[in-house]
Amino acid sequence: xxxxxxxxxxxxxxxxxxxxxxxxxxxxxxxxxxxxxxxxxxxxxxxxxxxxxxxxxxxxxxxxxxx
Numbered sequence: 001x002x003x004x005x006x007x008x009x010x011x012x013x014x015x016x017x018x019x020x021x022x023x024x025x026x027x028x029x030x031x032x033x034x035x036x037x038x039x040x041x042x043x044x045x046x047x048x049x050x051x052x053x054x055x056x057x058x059x060x061x062x063x064x065x066x067x
Contacts, residue, residue, distance in 0.1 A: 028051075029042075032055075
């Protein structure tokens with residue numbers, strides 16, 4: 001059925017918008033959420049993901065009020 005064919009990949013404006021979002025996410029995730037230093041990984045806290053540096057990567061438990 002034609003209505004089930006995906007055509008988003010043919011929309012140049014949408015592709016460019018997705019590329020801009022991906023780049024901004026790369027920039028955002030390259031810095032530690034807590035101090036702004038270069039991130040080395042990701043830490044999951046209460047169903048949320050945070051980029052962390054070496055100093056904050058070993059945080060065992062964070063609370064919602066701390067975020």
